[in-house]
Amino acid sequence: MNFRRSSSAACCGCWGIEAVRTAIDGLTRHAQARMQQRGIPVAALACLLDYGRETHDHRGSVVVYFDKAARRRLAQEAAPGLRPALSKITRTYAVLSDGGEVITVGHRFRRIARN
Numbered sequence: 001m002n003f004r005r006s007s008s009a010a011c012c013g014c015w016g017i018e019a020v021r022t023a024i025d026g027l028t029r030h031a032q033a034r035m036q037q038r039g040i041p042v043a044a045l046a047c048l049l050d051y052g053r054e055t056h057d058h059r060g061s062v063v064v065y066f067d068k069a070a071r072r073r074l075a076q077e078a079a080p081g082l083r084p085a086l087s088k089i090t091r092t093y094a095v096l097s098d099g100g101e102v103i104t105v106g107h108r109f110r111r112i113a114r115n
Contacts, residue, residue, distance in 0.1 A: 031094075031102045040105050044089045047074060048105075057095070065093040065108060 051074045052064040095103045
């Protein structure tokens with residue numbers, strides 16, 4: 001399942017139960033486990049896939065993360081009440097397969113190499 005470019009309502013916390021089930025069913029079991037272990041909500045993943053920047057890791061995968069421009073777009077479109085929580089969301093990253101399946105997710109503690 002390809003997760004790219006879902007609706008921006010998903011990022012704002014307006015997901016219905018069916019949309020959450022669909023998103024969770026499309027993740028690998030490894031990604032589901034890492035999201036639970038690392039405390040990353042499905043809405044944060046939706047924001048990342050909507051607004052994040054993609055870069056190839058030269059190993060057959062794509063890394064999606066928030067760069068400065070993506071953080072700015074997200075802050076402009078987010079509801080004012082959600083803006084304080086964005087700092088934690090914008091430190092997340094996801095690794096996607098070439099087919100668009102989410103392989104793993106995590107929190108970024110250092111720069112992502114862009115070659």
